[in-house]
Amino acid sequence: MAKDFKAKAAKTPSVYGSIIGSAQDAQHVQEVQEAPRPQPVQAIGSTQGRKGAKLPRINMAFSAESLDYLRVISALKGMSITKYVNDLVEQDRARNAEAYISAKTLTKTM
Numbered sequence: 001m002a003k004d005f006k007a008k009a010a011k012t013p014s015v016y017g018s019i020i021g022s023a024q025d026a027q028h029v030q031e032v033q034e035a036p037r038p039q040p041v042q043a044i045g046s047t048q049g050r051k052g053a054k055l056p057r058i059n060m061a062f063s064a065e066s067l068d069y070l071r072v073i074s075a076l077k078g079m080s081i082t083k084y085v086n087d088l089v090e091q092d093r094a095r096n097a098e099a100y101i102s103a104k105t106l107t108k109t110m
Helices: 006-011 015-029 064-077 081-095 097-109
Strands: none
Touching: 064 081, 081 097
16 A cells, blocks of 8 residues: 555645745845936937947057056946046037137138
């Protein structure tokens, strides 16, 4: 005669119940993380992966100290090195707007 395991199985706790219960307990223990802050949209937009939509590019060489500075400061500000350098150029262009316009008209007359 075969053993009856149904009665014995009914008395033991379910393995799946303990797994689900421990996973639910773990969810209560997890810390709530703050939502990431959205970054302002770049005025020039994204061109990566878009056929025929490319921004002008240049290849630049930096000293080791300057490159390290760019990496640290751009990461601190939460932006790419390209965005950080573009912001610096934008600020400088605003400061030197009159000189830029004068130089531009001078080069056109030549």
